[in-house]
Amino acid sequence: MMKQLLLVALLIVGGLSAAAGKDSITISGYFRYLTDRDSVTLRVYDYYHTSYNLNAEKIYQAKVKGNSFIFHIPQKGVPQYVDLILPNGTEDSTRNLTLYSYLLTDGDSIHYSDRIKDHFAGKRAEKWRIRNQLEKIYIFYASKASQFEGHSIKSTFSASIMDTLLLRQLALIELYKNTLSRQTYDLLKADAVASTIAAKLTSLSYMNAYNKNAVEDFHDSGITDSLLSSLSRNKEMLYSHDYYSAILGSFKILCFSKKQTFEIQNCYNYIRENFSFQVAEKAITGLLYDNRNRSSDISEIIPEALSWTKDENFKRILSNLQQTRLKGASAKNFELPDPKGKIVKLSDLRGKVLVMDFWYTGCGGCAGLAPKLVKIKKQLSNKDVIFVSISADKSKEIWLKSIKQGIYTDKSNTNLLAEGLRYNHPVLKDYSVTGFPTLILIDKQGKIMNNPVDPGKDEGKSLISIVKQGLAE
Incomplete structure (x- = not known):
């Protein structure tokens, strides 16, 4: 019976993909709890998206018809990331079916459904299945690490749990290596490293707020930094949704471990010294955009960053910051x-x-x-x-x-x-x-x-x- 349902789903996705033409990516879904009164939201992120840069995302909505929905997304020639936001329903009360930061590549035709084992079917759906399994591993280990937040004698143990989490995730990705393109394989690895660094930083921040002495004995094994460095010259990292934030997070963890205050100029120097290509441009754009309210701290950095940034999208973001938020800029009329x-x-x-x-x-x-x-x-x-x-x-x-x-x-x-x-x-x-x-x-x-x-x-x-x-x- 399950094989029959899977075959039906694949046929549906294949038909939808053909109908959409060769120039679009198809994301479709079927959930029994959805009704014709519902709508599904898809948020699509371009590669130059950073955490607060809303101009680098597009939002689509699809009306549900007969428990089903479908999106046709333009191909970009480069990877994109999406959030697929489903409405809450009676069957959704105990589990979250919304997907965040899932990778899309040109030619994808993915079907998401509660009638399919592991929820995903269609062309190149394996990366979504893997991503979903990575999330489950993350949730399991993150819950263990959270038990030790606020206890200084356990801070290193909490970090070691996060390292174990990462190793488990990397082992899973390695298991499917031969079924993935090299680009998808690298991006899944990068996003796993980024999520682990983010978890460590969140844990350290919480411990520091809870107990100022909580990070006194913190010691990081260096696994995440080593992997971050090994990926640093891979140009595919430009397209990772979270690799740039992993760079910023890694520097903040370094500040914690050395008991130093986070300074924007020092972080800027760290990125310039350790990363290259457009990856550095993206990380520095994210750094400056995230700290745009600290105009006195970034006013001298932005012109320097603009002088060597080559990517037109990052130059546009930095120029806009310079024109709208720095001291001396002309306020836009309204x-x-x-x-x-x-x-x-x-x-x-x-x-x-x-x-x-x-x-x-x-x-x-x-x-x-x-x-x-x-x-x-x-x-x-x-x-x-x-x-x-x-x-x-x-x-x-x-x-x-x-x-x-x-x-x-x-x-x-x-x-x-x-x-x-x-x-x-x-x-x-x-x-x-x-x-x-x-x-x-x-x-x-x-x-x-x-x-x-x-x-x-x-x-x-x-x-x-x-x-x-x-x-x-």
Whole structure:
């Protein structure tokens, strides 16, 4: 019976692939709990995607018909990664059927179903089966390692569990080596190394927060660093979804082990010295983009990085950072409605120092920041300082209700709405807003000022100091 179901699935996938033509990748699925009221989301990442760079991803949606869905994705000539997000259902309450960071290559035609053993069938589906098994190994060992977080005498043991996890994953990949292309084999290895480094870093960060002495005896076997280094000159690493973050994570672990503070300049130097090709370009782009709120720390690094970066996509990302978030950059003009429907332009506010915060209803961090900004506003008490509060709420009704409640913003602020599109709204893109809350300061000439320290960490002293400096200029 199982063989018959598998044959049917393969025939379905084959037919769908033929219908889609030779220029697309097909991802289809069948789950008994899905209904015609449901839709499935597919998030596709280009190779130049870094953790917060939303311009390097595309989102597709497919309506479910008869428990089934299908996507046709354009081929790119290079590997892509996808998140396949299924809606929750009654049969999904005890297991998560959503897939994150699964590799796609040109020519793939993959079917995902609860009627198939191991869930996957179709052309080149073996890499998804392997990826799924790697996740199960990860979950098993990560749960063991988490038992020792916060206990200094166990920190090295926790790291050794992670090393065992990695060796088990690599053994599984090796088992299927002859069924995979060399490119897929290398990328699966890279992503396994990256997930282990991320797990070690998370464990160390937790232990350090829980007990400052928890990492005193930490000793890393060096297995992950050795594998990271062995892959460093493999140009395929450019296409790995997580290899660049493994580079950054490895440096942060090094800082932990040496009891050093993480410094962006030192990390930049580490990448330049140890990695080459576009892999280094991607890692440094990720480093600078992830730390875009630390404008004073990256202002001198970005021009240098631009001078030797060759990949046009990474150059574009770095140039955009330089133009939107660094001190002295011209703030992009916008036109947004206030609660009464009046359009407010940034140019209308020229001559004032602006404290601009981005938020949305339901954002816990935004609710935490709002009362701190109220206190700072009272401390400054200056008519030449305007607090501009830009909401990314989905609707005007939600926004107006939140203004009235005063949880996320103050009624006396210049409240504006960037409605409906969230991160894809032109204003949020212009200011590289990919997280909430985001604070941006603009001087009287319409230039970006330095980013302040989180007001929750220094009681607003940094923000007040920068604003006063702007008033004096």
